[in-house]
Amino acid sequence: METRKTDNIKLLRTIKYDTATAQKMEEIALKLGRPQRVVFAQMVDYFHRSKKDPLDVNDELLKNTLLKQHKDYIGFIRTQENEMLIPIKREVDRMNRNQKAIMEHFGSIDLHNRAVLQADRELLSGQKVHNDILRQIAGSLDGISDKMAGREAMKEMFHYILDSYVQKRESFGMMTPAREKEELLNRTRKQIDLL
Template sequence: MESQKTGSEKTLRTIKYDIQTAQKMERIALKLGRPQRLVFAQMVDYFHRSKKDPKDVNDELLKNTLLKQHRDYIGFIRTQENDLLIPIKREVDRMIRNQKSITDFLTGQDRHNRTVLEVDREMLAGQKNHTEVLRQVVGSLDDISTKMEGRESLKDKFRYILENYIRTREGFGMMTPTKEKEELLRKTRKQIDLL
C-alpha cells in the first residue's frame, strides 16, 4: 500500500488486487450505482461495525437474527390463533348448529312442528280463499256502481228528452197543424229508442 498527501490533507492508499476481483468490484459498484471507492469504504465500514469475518459464509449472527424473527412470527401466529381464529371457529360452529336447529324447525323435522306447519298451511289456504272472495265482491261492487252510474245517466238523458218535448209542445198554439204534433211525437220516440 502507498500513501499520498493531497491539498485537503487526505491520505489515500492503494490496494492491488487481481482482474477477477476488479471485475467483481466494478459489477457491485454498477449495481449499487456508486463509485468503487465509496463501495469499498462502505464494505470496510460494514465489516468493522458488524464484527463479521468476511471468510465466514455461514453467518451465525444473520442465522440467529432470522431464527429469532421466525420464532417471533410463529409466536404471533399462535397468539392470533388462540385470540382470534379458535374463538371465531367456535362461534361459527355454534351459529351453524343454531341455523340447523332453525332449519329443522321451519322444515318440520319433528312431530310437533309438522302439526304447526300443517295449521299454517291451512291458514294460508283459508286466507287465499278469503282473498279470492273479497276480489269477487269488489268486482261485483264495481259492476253495480257502473250500472248505477249508467242508470243515473239514462235518467238524466230521459229527463232532457221529456223537458224538450214539453217545451216544444207548449210552444204549439191551437192552430198548430196535427202533422207537426205527430212529427214532434215521432222524434221524441226516436230519441227515447236511441237510449
C-alpha cells in the first residue's frame, strides 16, 4: 500500500489478495489492536528496515531451538548434582568419620581379644571398600566439575557462532540470493557440529 501526497490530497493504492490472507490480516490486526492499514504499513517498514526475507523464518527457529536444548541440558546436570551427587558425598564423608571413630575405639581395646581383632579386620575390609567407592565418587564429581567448566566454554563458543551468524544475516539485503543464505546456514550448522 503506497501513499502519495499531491496538493494535500492522499492517493491510496490498492493491493488485492485472497480470502485466506484477508482472514490472517484481520486476526493480526485484532490481536495487535490496530487497523489493518496501520499493521500493513508497519509490516512493510519492518521488512524494509530489517532487510529480512519474509519467507526465511529459520534464523529465529534455529536460535530458539538451540537455546532451549542448551537450557534443558544444564537443568539436567544441576538436578543430578543437587539430588544425587552432593547427598552421596555428604553421606560418604559421614560414614568415613564414623568408621574412623570406631577404628580408634577398637584400637584402644586389648588386642589379645580375638573377637575384637576379627571385628577390626572386618572394619578395615569395609573401609577399603568404602574408600574405593569414595575414590569413584570423587572421580565422578571431578568429571562433573570438568563438564560444568566445559559447559561455560561451550556456551561462549555458541554465543560467538550465533553472534557471527546474526551479524552476517543482518548484512544481507532483500536482494541477497537464497544460495548465500543457505551457505551461511550450512556453515553455521557445521560450526555448531564441531562444538
